[in-house]
Amino acid sequence: MKKLQRIQRSTERHWVGDGFPVRTLLGYSNLGPAISPFLLFDYAGPMEFPPTEKRLGVGEHPHRGFETVTIVYSGEVEHRDSSGGGGGIGPGDVQWMTAASGLVHEEFHGREFARRGGMFEMVQLWVNLPAKDKMSPPHYQSILNSQIPVLSLPHGQGSVRVIAGQFDGTEGPARTFTPIHVWDLRLASERQICLPVPDGYTTMLAVLKGSVRLDGAETIGPAEIALFERKGDHLRIDSAEDATALLLCGEPIDEPIVGSGPFVMNSAEEIRQAIVDYQSGRMGHMS
Numbered sequence: 001m002k003k004l005q006r007i008q009r010s011t012e013r014h015w016v017g018d019g020f021p022v023r024t025l026l027g028y029s030n031l032g033p034a035i036s037p038f039l040l041f042d043y044a045g046p047m048e049f050p051p052t053e054k055r056l057g058v059g060e061h062p063h064r065g066f067e068t069v070t071i072v073y074s075g076e077v078e079h080r081d082s083s084g085g086g087g088g089i090g091p092g093d094v095q096w097m098t099a100a101s102g103l104v105h106e107e108f109h110g111r112e113f114a115r116r117g118g119m120f121e122m123v124q125l126w127v128n129l130p131a132k133d134k135m136s137p138p139h140y141q142s143i144l145n146s147q148i149p150v151l152s153l154p155h156g157q158g159s160v161r162v163i164a165g166q167f168d169g170t171e172g173p174a175r176t177f178t179p180i181h182v183w184d185l186r187l188a189s190e191r192q193i194c195l196p197v198p199d200g201y202t203t204m205l206a207v208l209k210g211s212v213r214l215d216g217a218e219t220i221g222p223a224e225i226a227l228f229e230r231k232g233d234h235l236r237i238d239s240a241e242d243a244t245a246l247l248l249c250g251e252p253i254d255e256p257i258v259g260s261g262p263f264v265m266n267s268a269e270e271i272r273q274a275i276v277d278y279q280s281g282r283m284g285h286m287s
Contacts, residue, residue, distance in 0.1 A: 045119070063103060187245065
């Protein structure tokens with residue numbers, strides 16, 4: 001069994017643009033290799049937005065060297081990038097954007113959602129790329145809720161939406177560069193819940209709603225992440241109360257992590273080159 005190593009919490013919100021009220025629950029700047037292959041976990045909302053004709057979000061900005069994964073729980077997000085990728089996603093949908101060699105993109109609330117207003121809640125995860133893939137061509141995956149398989153856990157314990165990787169022989173639709181599991185969980189049970197996870201993988205459980213109890217006594221609530229030791233081939237949840245949670249599990253990338261703002265590479269020289277390439281327009285332009 002994987003043992004609980006630490007709990008990450010954040011009560012401080014900051015705004016990304018004017019549309020995303022974010023709590024950063026994980027970041028590579030202080031955790032680095034401990035959370036590899038993951039780099040960042042931002043939780044936006046939940047927050048009620050009034051109706052508006054204004055475009056709320058964040059305008060053009062670059063990325064290089066990693067992937068962004070956006071999961072919408074409430075509201076709508078529209079994405080557009082310089083590689084030609086983009087589209088709109090709503091509740092249950094996922095955007096999996098591979099920035100890789102670099103692109104420029106923008107993210108806003110969906111126009112219709114902004115006009116009617118409502119509750120907004122989403123997660124954005126940054127996933128690192130190995131050095132050999134950091135300069136691959138950019139790629140975009142739009143994954144609809146209807147494309148994501150849902151499996152029931154035994155004894156009415158809840159359900160698992162398999163976004164990436166596999167669970168109980170069922171594969172998720174997201175294509176990844178390194179082995180990664182992303183499971184969207186709904187849990188409600190006084191019984192123990194055992195989830196099979198690979199030995200040696202970084203494993204984290206991010207609770208968004210409700211609560212789960214671990215190690216017999218430790219309760220994890222909303223906007224908290226449990227980080228587990230890598231040793232062990234299953235994760236035990238002692239009980240769960242109306243919990244919405246994301247289980248993130250991935251094979252560590254044993255390479256240097258050097259980042260600056262929207263760029264994450266393996267050396268300071270590569271960061272300097274990314275800045276030059278962006279400033280000279282080599283990451284493309286928004287059409």
